[in-house]
Each structure stands twice: as structure tokens, then as C-alpha cells.
Amino acid sequence: MRGYHDVGGKTAGPIPMEELPWMHWEKQTEALRNLLGDGTRRMVSLDELRRGFESFGADKYAKHSFYRRRLEAMIDVLIEKRVITRKELDAAIANKRLVWTEVK
Amino acid sequence: MPHDHSNVAEHDALVVEDDAGNMEGQITVDALQELLVSKGLLTHPEVTQQIARLEAPGTHLGARIIAKAWTDNNFKHSLFENAKNAVVDMGIAVGEAQLIVVENTETTHNLITCTLCSCYPRSILGQPPSWYISKAYRARAVREPRAVLAEFGLNLSDDIDLIVHDSNADMRYLVLPQPPEGHASMTTEDLESCITRDHMIGVARDC
Amino acid sequence: MSTAPHDGKRVRFNIGDVVKVKDLNKSGHVRVPYYVRNKQGRVVQFCGLFLNPEDLAIGNTAGPAIELYRIAFNQADLWPEDVLNAGDQLVLEVYTHWLEEVFDTASISP
Numbered sequence: 001m002r003g004y005h006d007v008g009g010k011t012a013g014p015i016p017m018e019e020l021p022w023m024h025w026e027k028q029t030e031a032l033r034n035l036l037g038d039g040t041r042r043m044v045s046l047d048e049l050r051r052g053f054e055s056f057g058a059d060k061y062a063k064h065s066f067y068r069r070r071l072e073a074m075i076d077v078l079i080e081k082r083v084i085t086r087k088e089l090d091a092a093i094a095n096k097r098l099v100w101t102e103v104k
Numbered sequence: 105m106p107h108d109h110s111n112v113a114e115h116d117a118l119v120v121e122d123d124a125g126n127m128e129g130q131i132t133v134d135a136l137q138e139l140l141v142s143k144g145l146l147t148h149p150e151v152t153q154q155i156a157r158l159e160a161p162g163t164h165l166g167a168r169i170i171a172k173a174w175t176d177n178n179f180k181h182s183l184f185e186n187a188k189n190a191v192v193d194m195g196i197a198v199g200e201a202q203l204i205v206v207e208n209t210e211t212t213h214n215l216i217t218c219t220l221c222s223c224y225p226r227s228i229l230g231q232p233p234s235w236y237i238s239k240a241y242r243a244r245a246v247r248e249p250r251a252v253l254a255e256f257g258l259n260l261s262d263d264i265d266l267i268v269h270d271s272n273a274d275m276r277y278l279v280l281p282q283p284p285e286g287h288a289s290m291t292t293e294d295l296e297s298c299i300t301r302d303h304m305i306g307v308a309r310d311c
Numbered sequence: 312m313s314t315a316p317h318d319g320k321r322v323r324f325n326i327g328d329v330v331k332v333k334d335l336n337k338s339g340h341v342r343v344p345y346y347v348r349n350k351q352g353r354v355v356q357f358c359g360l361f362l363n364p365e366d367l368a369i370g371n372t373a374g375p376a377i378e379l380y381r382i383a384f385n386q387a388d389l390w391p392e393d394v395l396n397a398g399d400q401l402v403l404e405v406y407t408h409w410l411e412e413v414f415d416t417a418s419i420s421p
Contacts, residue, residue, distance in 0.1 A: 001338060002345045008219030008270065009346040009390070012243040015255050016118040020234040023121075025130040031154035032137060035146050043145075050221060051340035051368035065119045066222065066237050068129055075136065081370075084139055092135035100131055202358065204381075219344050246346060246401055247390055265398035268386075273342050273379055273404035274361050 004058040026067035033074050044077045052076045118238045162230040165196050166278060167299040169228070171292055173205070174283040187278070191228070199227035201274040206267070208309065213264050214279045215253070215306035217245035218271040225276040229301060236305065246270055256307040279306045322378055328354045329413040330382060332405055340368035343409050347401075351413055352384035358404060378407040 036044040052073030053061060064072060078084050121129060140146050169191055173180040182190040187203035203225060206214040218224065219242045224232040235241050244252050249268050253260055260266055269277050281303040287295060302308035324330060334348040335341075342364050360376040386399040 001336065005220055006345045007239055007243040008344045009247045010239075010243040012240040015235050015240050015244070015252060016238050017235055017255075018118075018120075020120060022231055023126055023129070025126065025133045027155045027158055028133045028137065028151065029129070030158055031151050032133065032140070032146070034154055034158070035150060036140075041145065045367055045370075047340065047364045047367035048370060050364075054340055063119065065121045065125065065129075066234075068121065068125070071129065071133055071136075075132075078136075083143070083145070084136075089135060089139060092139045093132055096131045096135040096138070100127065100134075201361065204356075219346075220342060246344075247393070249399070250396070262396060265400065266386075266396065267383075267400045267402060270344065270401065270403035272344060273358075273364070273406070275358055275379075275381070275404055 003054050004061055005054050023067075029067050029071045029074070033070065036074070036078075043081065043083060044074055048077050049073045118234060118240075120234075158226075159230075161226065161228055163299075163301045163304070164296070165228050166225075166301070166304045167296040169194065169196070169205075169278065170280060170299045170304065171295040173280055174287055174295060175292070180280075183280070197227060198225075200225060200276040202276070203228070203278060204269075204275050205278050205280050206269060207280045208282050208306075210282075211264055213260055213266050213306065213309055214277075215245060215249050215266060215268045216271060216277045216279060217242060217268065219243070219246055220272055223271040223276060225278055228278065229304065232305075233301070253307060256302065258307060258309055260309070279304050281309065281311050284311045322357050323407055324354045324357070324378075324380055324410070324412070326354055326356065330354060330380075330405075330410045331413050332382070333409050333411055335409060337365065339365060341365055343405060344403070346389060347382075347384065347403065347405070350384055350389055352382040352388075354380050355383045355402060356381040361406075363406060363408075379404055380407065380410065381405075382410070 033044060033049060035041065037046065049070060053069045055076075056069070056072070060072070061069065075089065079086055079089075137148070137151060141148060169183070172194065173183055179190060183205040187205045188198045188200070191198050191203060208214055217236070222232055222237045224236065226232070241252065246268055249266050250260055271277055281299065283295070284290070284298055298311040300308060303311055329351060330353065331351045332343060332347045332349065358379040358381060361379050362372060362374055363377050366372070381402055382405050383400050383402045385397075386395045386401055387397060389401060
């Protein structure tokens with residue numbers, strides 16, 4: 001049983017050479033994961049994060065960018081562990097969306 | 105919805121966020137951070153500090169290690185014995201479990217990949233380039249590494265053995281390229297400036 | 312390549328041992344890629360003791376710590392239908408429970 005992430009040896013096209021900028025939200029995602037995984041919190045380890053995006057299903061995995069996958073996996077693990085609930089996260093996202101669209 | 109900028113088959117495309125996708129990412133991570141702060145699990149200043157820590161490492165740190173290995177044989181051997189300790193002794197923090205330095209020679213060339221995700225010596229080199237994370241690189245580097253190197257402009261001759269390292273568990277890798285000709289009379293600054301990220305991943309060979 | 316530092320305790324494999332990667336058909340998070348399963352290689356380094364990521368991925372930190380080795384494969388053995396340079400190698404890390412020793416080494420290419 002081969003995971004969709006286990007791509008070593010599969011046929012693929014040319015290497016995409018564009019150098020992408022590292023966006024602020026992507027740094028923030030990594031920062032949150034590092035803090036949540038540190039010695040005082042131990043809430044989301046790298047291993048759990050990987051298990052998280054390996055469990056998305058092929059469609060969700062394929063549609064998200066690398067850092068978005070990390071963010072979504074982290075969210076899944078936090079919800080699984082009842083650190084947060086989907087409902088309160090959705091509410092927080094709705095609030096933030098208002099803030100950001102006002103700023104625009 | 106993300107859309108890809110590349111012209112390869114859809115299933116191979118590098119998924120790149122467009123403006124809307126980046127906005128979604130920003131909104132989502134801000135919401136998550138706010139929620140976690142409200143629960144007392146972290147503070148905003150901690151996150152800011154952690155971001156600064158993530159931004160600090162880069163090619164310059166790797167170049168310092170390589171240049172030192174070129175000029176100090178004892179240091180070079182200490183890298184092969186226990187690279188993490190040797191690098192920490194230089195004053196560079198290493199967050200990974202262990203670092204392995206693999207040396208290019210006249211007859212050997214090393215290439216690093218992580219087929220399962222994107223493992224990379226981030227605490228030294230910073231974030232990996234997008235191509236390193238791409239499905240195309242991860243899929244092909246282990247199976248047709250010479251063709252991959254050719255795409256980077258490196259045509260490895262047949263009398264050089266190519267060793268690919270798949271960084272799949274707890275070790276992280278750094279390639280020690282061969283020093284440039286005349287390196288013995290070059291300054292540290294000049295040595296460091298000829299070492300690029302691509303040399304330390306293995307998609308470039310000559311410094 | 313030198314051996315990783317360890318305190319001299321006996322480890323399961325020695326450098327140079329010929330081993331085969333088992334296919335444990337395990338579901339869940341594993342770090343052994345599909346392309347090396349059932350392939351034979353040789354031990355080139357003992358990396359030390361680590362907690363098993365298969366357990367850590369589901370939050371189980373109880374251990375025990377297990378041995379991690381770097382195994383080198385001839386690329387020609389990994390991709391037999393491809394045309395490859397005979398000296399090209401692939402090296403990756405495999406935890407001990409995925410490895411079995413191969414005793415009939417006559418069948419292994421050098």
C-alpha cells in the first residue's frame with residue numbers, strides 16, 4: 001500500500017525551476033509548528049504533521065501548496081487532540097476575513 | 105484556488121498559491137494564532153521571535169562550514185566523525201538530530217533529496233528551494249539523477265560515480281564540494297563566496 | 312564513511328553486512344519508501360538510536376528507541392529495467408525492524 005506522498009521513482013516532468021518567495025504566512029505557519037512542537041508544549045510533532053498530510057487523501061494533498069498542507073495538517077492534529085475545535089477556528093477565520101478585507 | 109505557473113502536466117505541477125490563495129493562507133494562520141494565544145498556548149512576541157529565528161539561517165552558514173573544511177583538515181575530519189558537534193563548536197546552532205556531510209571527489213558526486221516530503225538541513229541552510237520540494241525533483245532524483253543534474257546544467261561524466269542520498273529519516277545532509285583550483289591562496293571571504301546553496305544540495309559541482 | 316558515535320554497545324548490523332529491506336505492509340506513517348522495499352543493499356553506517364516515527368506519528372512516545380542504519384544500494388539493483396551507470400548508488404536510512412540479514416551473498420552484485 002503506497003502513500004500518494006511516496007513518489008520516489010515515479011515518472012514526472014521537468015523540474016520547475018522558478019524560485020518562489022517565502023511568504024509571511026508561510027513563515028508564520030512554520031513558526032507556529034515549531035512552537036507547538038517544542039519541549040514545553042509537545043502538541044504537534046513533525047511526525048504527527050507528516051502523518052497529517054499523508055492522511056488528507058490524494059485530492060486534498062494535490063490541491064494545496066506545500067505550506068498550506070503544513071498548515072492544514074497542523075490544524076487537523078490540533079482538532080484531533082481537542083486543543084481547538086473546528087467551530088471556533090471557523091469563527092476565528094470569519095473574523096479575520098473581515099479584518100483583512102477591510103484593510104484591502 | 106491555487107493555479108500553477110509551470111507548463112508541465114497537471115499532475116506534476118508545482119502548486120503555487122495565487123493572491124487569493126495567499127490571502128486564505130494569511131487569514132487562516134492569523135486566525136489559528138489568535139485562537140492559540142487566546143488559549144494561553146503561545147504569545148504573539150514568541151511567534152515574532154520564532155519567525156526571526158527561521159529567517160536567520162541561510163546559504164552563508166553552510167558556506168562557512170564548507171570553507172572551513174577546505175582550509176582545516178582537522179575540522180574536515182571532525183565533520184565526518186560528528187558533523188553536528190563540529191558545526192555547533194563553530195557557533196552555528198543545529199536543530200536537526202544529526203548532520204551528515206558527504207564529500208565530492210574526483211570520482212564521486214553526491215546529490216541530496218527527500219522523496220517522502222522535504223527534509224533539508226533548515227537550521228543551517230534555511231528553507232529549501234521550491235524545486236527541491238517539487239514532486240518532479242523528489243520523484244526523479246532517485247531514479248534518473250543524471251538527467252535531473254543535466255536540467256541544472258550539470259552534465260556528469262561517466263567516470264564519476266553519482267551517489268544519491270534520500271533524506272528519509274533522522275539524518276540531514278550537506279554536500280562538501282571539491283575546493284576550487286588555487287583555493288590554498290584564496291581568502292576565507294573569497295572561498296565562502298564561491299559556495300552556493302546548489303553546491304551543498306548537489307545540483308552544482310564546480311565552485 | 313565513519314561510524315556514527317555510539318558507546319560501543321553491540322548493534323545488530325556491522326558495516327558491510329548485506330541486508331534486505333522487508334515490506335512490512337504497514338499502514339499509517341512509515342519512512343521506508345516504496346522503491347527500496349524488497350531490495351538488497353549493504354550497511355554503510357550505524358546512525359544511532361531513535362524513537363520510531365511510526366509510533367511518534369500517532370503520539371506514542373513510550374519507545375523503545377530503535378536502531379537506524381544507512382543502507383547503500385546499487386542503482387542498477389533498484390531500477391533493473393533502466394540503463395544506468397554501474398557505479399551509481401543510492402543511500403538512505405532504514406530502521407532495524409525493516410531490515411533482515413542476507414546470508415546467501417553470492418547472488419548480490421558487488
